[in-house]
Amino acid sequence: MNEDLKKTLLNPIFKGNPITVLVLGICSSLAVTVQLKGAFVMALSVIIVTGLSSFIVSLLRNSIPNRVRIIVQLVVVAMMVILVDQVLRAYAYSIDKQLSVYIGLIITNCIVMGRIEAFALGNKPIPSLLDGLANGAGYGMILIIVAFFRELLGSGTLFGLRVLPASYVPNNLVILPPMALIILGCIVWVQRSIQKDLQEK
Amino acid sequence: MAKNFFDKIRPTFSEGGKLSWLHSSFDAFETFFFVPNRTTRKGGTHVKDCVDLKRLLIIVVIALVPALLFGIWNLGFQHSKVFGLGWGFWQMVWYGFVKIIPLYLVSYIVGLGIEFASAQMKGHEVSEGYLVSGFIIPLIVPVDVPWWMLAIAVAFAVIIGKEVFGGTGMNIWNPALLARAFLFFSYPSKMSGDSVWVGGLSKALAGGTPWKGGEVVDALSGATPLSHASLDGLSAAGTSVWNLFLGDIPGAVGETSVIAILIGALILVCTGVASWKIMCSSVLGALFVGWLGNVGGVTDIPCWEQLLLGGFAFGTVFMATDPVTSAQTECGKWIYGFLIGALCITVRLFNPGYPEGMMLAILLMNTFAPLIDHYVVSANVNRRLKRAKTV
Amino acid sequence: MNTNNNVYTIVYTTVVVVIAAAILAIAAMALKPRQQANIKAETISQMLTAAGFSSKEDLAKLGNDQILAMYSDNIKTAFLIDAEGNKTDELETEVSSIELQDNLKVENKNIASGNPSLPVYVFEKDGAEINVIPCYGAGLWGPIWGYIAFDADCDQILGAYFDHESETPGLGAKIKDEAWFREQFKGKKVDFEHPDNPFAIVKGGAPAGDASKVDAITGATMTCNGLDAALDNWFRAYIPFLQKKAGAAMEDDCCGEDGCEDCDHDHDHGHDHNHQHNHQEG
Numbered sequence: 001m002n003e004d005l006k007k008t009l010l011n012p013i014f015k016g017n018p019i020t021v022l023v024l025g026i027c028s029s030l031a032v033t034v035q036l037k038g039a040f041v042m043a044l045s046v047i048i049v050t051g052l053s054s055f056i057v058s059l060l061r062n063s064i065p066n067r068v069r070i071i072v073q074l075v076v077v078a079m080m081v082i083l084v085d086q087v088l089r090a091y092a093y094s095i096d097k098q099l100s101v102y103i104g105l106i107i108t109n110c111i112v113m114g115r116i117e118a119f120a121l122g123n124k125p126i127p128s129l130l131d132g133l134a135n136g137a138g139y140g141m142i143l144i145i146v147a148f149f150r151e152l153l154g155s156g157t158l159f160g161l162r163v164l165p166a167s168y169v170p171n172n173l174v175i176l177p178p179m180a181l182i183i184l185g186c187i188v189w190v191q192r193s194i195q196k197d198l199q200e201k
Numbered sequence: 202m203a204k205n206f207f208d209k210i211r212p213t214f215s216e217g218g219k220l221s222w223l224h225s226s227f228d229a230f231e232t233f234f235f236v237p238n239r240t241t242r243k244g245g246t247h248v249k250d251c252v253d254l255k256r257l258l259i260i261v262v263i264a265l266v267p268a269l270l271f272g273i274w275n276l277g278f279q280h281s282k283v284f285g286l287g288w289g290f291w292q293m294v295w296y297g298f299v300k301i302i303p304l305y306l307v308s309y310i311v312g313l314g315i316e317f318a319s320a321q322m323k324g325h326e327v328s329e330g331y332l333v334s335g336f337i338i339p340l341i342v343p344v345d346v347p348w349w350m351l352a353i354a355v356a357f358a359v360i361i362g363k364e365v366f367g368g369t370g371m372n373i374w375n376p377a378l379l380a381r382a383f384l385f386f387s388y389p390s391k392m393s394g395d396s397v398w399v400g401g402l403s404k405a406l407a408g409g410t411p412w413k414g415g416e417v418v419d420a421l422s423g424a425t426p427l428s429h430a431s432l433d434g435l436s437a438a439g440t441s442v443w444n445l446f447l448g449d450i451p452g453a454v455g456e457t458s459v460i461a462i463l464i465g466a467l468i469l470v471c472t473g474v475a476s477w478k479i480m481c482s483s484v485l486g487a488l489f490v491g492w493l494g495n496v497g498g499v500t501d502i503p504c505w506e507q508l509l510l511g512g513f514a515f516g517t518v519f520m521a522t523d524p525v526t527s528a529q530t531e532c533g534k535w536i537y538g539f540l541i542g543a544l545c546i547t548v549r550l551f552n553p554g555y556p557e558g559m560m561l562a563i564l565l566m567n568t569f570a571p572l573i574d575h576y577v578v579s580a581n582v583n584r585r586l587k588r589a590k591t592v
Numbered sequence: 593m594n595t596n597n598n599v600y601t602i603v604y605t606t607v608v609v610v611i612a613a614a615i616l617a618i619a620a621m622a623l624k625p626r627q628q629a630n631i632k633a634e635t636i637s638q639m640l641t642a643a644g645f646s647s648k649e650d651l652a653k654l655g656n657d658q659i660l661a662m663y664s665d666n667i668k669t670a671f672l673i674d675a676e677g678n679k680t681d682e683l684e685t686e687v688s689s690i691e692l693q694d695n696l697k698v699e700n701k702n703i704a705s706g707n708p709s710l711p712v713y714v715f716e717k718d719g720a721e722i723n724v725i726p727c728y729g730a731g732l733w734g735p736i737w738g739y740i741a742f743d744a745d746c747d748q749i750l751g752a753y754f755d756h757e758s759e760t761p762g763l764g765a766k767i768k769d770e771a772w773f774r775e776q777f778k779g780k781k782v783d784f785e786h787p788d789n790p791f792a793i794v795k796g797g798a799p800a801g802d803a804s805k806v807d808a809i810t811g812a813t814m815t816c817n818g819l820d821a822a823l824d825n826w827f828r829a830y831i832p833f834l835q836k837k838a839g840a841a842m843e844d845d846c847c848g849e850d851g852c853e854d855c856d857h858d859h860d861h862g863h864d865h866n867h868q869h870n871h872q873e874g
Contacts, residue, residue: 063604064604065596065600065601065604065605066596067596067601068601068604068605071605072604072605072608075608075609075612076608076612078612079612079615079616082616083615083616083619086616086619086620086623086627087619087623089623089627089630090623090626090627090630091626093627093630093631093633093634094634094652097634169350169388169391171387171388172386172387172388172389172760172763173383173386173387174387176386182361185365189365389763390763390810
């Protein structure tokens with residue numbers, strides 16, 4: 001794989017992670033990370049939506065009239081999100097009930113539009129697809145880390161399977177969104193301690 | 202003699218000495234015993250005042266002692282009453298003492314341990330800000346709180362509440378209240394409800410069997426006066442206004458006795474350590490909303506009695522007045538205090554989900570204190586600009 | 593081609609929107625049957641759990657088709673009733689065209705306004721009838737609802753299932769998660785003598801022996817109060833029907849083919865007997 005493509009794929013995972021570095025898409029990462037199952041499905045959804053939207057917009061990039069650029073992007077993203085939502089409702093109803101409005105809110109997730117504007121409009125389709133997939137994956141990775149701690153400490157289970165002994169008293173606070181934000185903050189803390197060039201002076 | 206000891210071992214902890222990496226800890230202990238002899242730079246006038254931050258905090262601790270002592274006796278008294286044990290005075294004091302000492306140990310060991318470690322890692326001196334917070338925490342949590350829960354809560358309060366923001370003096374929220382809030386939201390069934398405020402009661406109720414020969418008296422379930430929320434309820438539980446004032450009722454160790462708290466308030470105001478403005482305006486705010494509640498028919502407890510219930514008195518005197526987290530401007534202090542009192546009673550009366558509102562009121566106003574100060578200062582600036590223009 | 597001229601812009605956006613709409617319409621139509629089956633299966637699982645046919649966990653492992661089939665196999669009849677307890681409409685129970693009245697939110701409003709259309713699902717288990725009725729109300733943070741299963745003469749409760757949308761996990765959510773809460777309802781009765789409070793969820797523990805009270809969940813006072821209000825509301829709306837059922841069942845029991853000479857009708861329950869038998873008080 002040539003260097004550029006590799007950079008496109010790897011950058012959003014760590015150095016350019018959309019949540020911890022670009023600070024995009026925070027709200028859904030607080031709401032859906034109560035359980036690993038939900039976080040997983042949400043991550044997959046965002047990966048698919050971001051990737052495919054970037055791909056489609058990149059295909060159209062030379063034909064979109066400038067004045068309606070944002071609107072056309074929005075239509076594409078909305079279409080993808082609704083498709084994902086309908087498929088989930090048909091094939092994974094219980095998870096869809098848990099995630100309820102947050103799947104629909106992927107339309108408002110800044111990562112999707114952000115990558116379209118920043119990358120897809122100026123690059124070829126295949127790199128755009130990869131960029132979208134990678135950003136979605138970076139987002140998903142953070143989601144899964146936060147959900148790991150929240151489900152473990154909040155219910156003693158992982159993916160619904162009991163991991164901690166039954167005598168563990170579950171901590172209710174980690175199930176609430178504020179603690180999720182604190183956990184996210186701790187992840188940013190850890191990342192910036194390791195990658196010191198991310199610290200602003 | 203102690204000074205010689207410190208002088209002798211100081212070289213080991215200074216630059217180049219063997220244990221110099223522990224110099225922060227050494228510093229902390231030395232200054233605990235002696236006023237630091239470092240002076241400001243040469244030239245200019247210096248003020249030599251032996252009242253530094255440590256001394257200030259020790260005065261607050263002294264002000265807390267009456268509430269602590271009464272609380273220790275009260276723990277034994279409530280336990281004896283509910284279980285029908287008929288104890289004598291010293292038995293009650295011993296029971297309370299034995300119950301509260303482990304909480305203090307956990308609070309200080311964990312809290313100071315984290316503070317020392319952070320100071321070492323950053324290379325700063327250990328600041329003594331935790332002295333007061335660590336003293337307050339065991340006074341506001343249920344006495345039967347499991348020690349590991351307390352340890353986690355203290356760690357949370359110190360790391361996320363203080364160290365992350367820059368240590369003592371930089372925190373936005375009152376750390377003792379953060380610990381309490383953490384416990385309240387993390388383990389709600391163990392933190393609220395009727396049985397947690399009397400020592401040994403929740404275990405006995407859970408076990409369902411008489412405890413140590415005594416039997417749980419049916420009429421006294423260990424409910425605190427706040428859970429009765431009406432005058433009839435209070436009289437049915439046998440709680441009179443004098444009980445509320447003296448404090449021989451179930452509740453958190455430090456919060457029940459208004460008399461003891463008032464003694465502490467006197468100490469703080471006379472030494473100038475805490476702001477009487479905040480205390481007064483908080484009382485005014487509470488009275489105001491309590492009166493609204495009476496007028497609106499929401500509760501029949503008179504507004505002045507609201508001041509004696511629950512954690513209001515303790516919070517107003519010791520936690521709302523915390524100089525770091527409260528408003529700094531004099532005018533701001535009036536606003537800040539008033540809103541704390543008003544919010545506390547509002548949560549009590551109008552929110553069915555929370556019987557006690559002081560913790561939430563103070564934490565919320567901590568968040569707004571800088572905003573209040575900002576507006577006070579800019580209003581002042583605007584006023585002076587206008588005055589300058591018209592001159 | 594100049595991509596910025598007006599005609600092009602309008603034509604382009606129209607084309608994009610039409611294509612997107614078409615794709616979505618096709619997808620929605622293709623997936624609709626599955627989605628509706630999902631919703632139906634969910635409601636049916638709740639009913640079946642209340643009636644005691646299976647547990648929610650076990651039902652979750654079955655596929656939609658199996659759950660729908662289970663419903664069809666075990667249901668005897670399903671119908672709608674009005675405020676007086678009279679049957680107004682039948683609901684289809686064939687597996688391919690199951691009809692359910694699951695718009696509980698609307699019916700909740702209709703109860704208040706006085707002309708509801710309430711569902712009753714009559715199952716048959718081991719020869720005995722089980723009547724299942726829903727309830728709906730406001731919890732602390734969002735709606736809560738459930739299904740209550742009665743025995744054949746609508747006297748005793750056989751089981752219950754409750755669900756919620758957004759109650760506090762570990763507290764209010766216990767109405768769904770904790771089996772002991774549901775188990776309490778078995779054997780309880782609706783208090784016809786006190787239509788203003790036909791059922792109660794009591795904080796601090798129900799008095800032992802009271803057949804119309806159960807214990808509330810510690811720390812979940814608001815949710816339990818909401819559930820109490822929902823149960824009161826819906827039981828009250830169903831009381832005419834339940835009493836009719838109880839009366840009719842009593843008749844079936846004792847009024848055999850020879851008439852009622854041997855019967856000893858007990859008129860002390862205060863039930864409204866709405867029947868046209870002429871019989872001598874025996």
